[in-house]
Amino acid sequence: MQQESERRSNRDRTEATRADLIRAARKLFTENSYAETGTPEIVAEAGVTRGALYHHFADKQALFAAVVEQEAAAVAGEIDHASPPSLSARDALIAGSDAYLKAMRAPGRTRLLLLDGPAVLGRAAMDEIDNRHGNRSLREGLVAAMRAQAMIRLPVEALTALLAAAFDRAALAIEAGASGEDYRAVLIALMDGLSPAPPPSKRPAPSR
């Protein structure tokens, strides 16, 4: 007799195996680091062999990129879910900030997305991923704030990148045991500092 429940289409097989590999890799990459996790360990956790891994991914780095991509999308999802468009510009930014910091508390996420990610894939590749996921909502929030006259006009790309960097560092510091309140307060102060100064004292904005 032939095993009846084992018959799966090729597409299903591929999807299942890829998902198993990504899940196993995510688990091990977050528990330990990228460098400390070997492909033998990953395939053992996934229940396949190294042949399957190298059939579906070009190399270990490509598997890592898939994990990062998935994790970045998950973080972005949590942020979008937490900052509905009904809020004011400032409130939306703060809600998004809190959601980001909360999302990054998931164990190992900071190392995966903020330490190993840039080092393994390079900053350019990470920026590309971030711009499709996490940074997107931040940039939209900043543009909305500028449109609503709640924020001075600045180069949007640069501002997005630098604020995102500050958020990233805050997430790392908080995970390392720093005061979340302190970091949150500074982040909000940095953003509030960009609100347009009231008319009486005209502040020298970077005119160009």
Added chain:
Amino acid sequence: MQQESERRSNRDRTEATRADLIRAARKLFTENSYAETGTPEIVAEAGVTRGALYHHFADKQALFAAVVEQEAAAVAGEIDHASPPSLSARDALIAGSDAYLKAMRAPGRTRLLLLDGPAVLGRAAMDEIDNRHGNRSLREGLVAAMRAQAMIRLPVEALTALLAAAFDRAALAIEAGASGEDYRAVLIALMDGLSPAPPPSKRPAPSR
């Protein structure tokens, strides 16, 4: 007969060999990445054998840490040199910022200090190094600005870390080809935003 110029004290030998190894490692770690640089390559560049390397350093990571330490000190030196205490608080911060961005243009420094460093040594170890070198002058500048009433009072550690993170990201972006003017403008706007603005209901602003 024994060649007299070959006779060196043990301390001289150690110093010279360590310096050769660090110099070679710095060259290769900045040209390529930490992971892509093997110890055989390093010792060949330094003109010694792997035995010498493992005699002076516990492992490859320890050699890397020595390189990072030296490079961080070099950057801090350039910053201190460029921002004399004669400047006003705000001017000192801007001069320091420019000096930092300029120092980080040295080829490979961003990868060494901002990508590989945190990933290989961990953020905690990098913070410890930064706090002894680069971040120190930044924190002092911020404290001075707060004392001079040129900046609102915020948790100093958190503010230093977040601004440093923004500087780091700016250095990476500029190296990647982004507009240095844009990033400089945003960095200055972020710092200027922390000056005590006179809101309609709050404290009187110190005129300057």
Added chain:
DNA sequence: TTGTTGCATACATGCAGCCTGTATGTTATT
């Protein structure tokens, strides 16, 4: 002072284990 003796330091060499990527073989799907 000079020479000798004993030990510590500074390396060089060889080995063991692991890992990555690929090439080849086998099984399941179409």
Added chain:
DNA sequence: AATAACATACAGGCTGCATGTATGCAACAA
């Protein structure tokens, strides 16, 4: 039958350690 999805075997390289060797050094002796 052809192709995709795997499994297995292999080659090359790298890291860390263990062992071997030469050089510096300190103390003591003559």
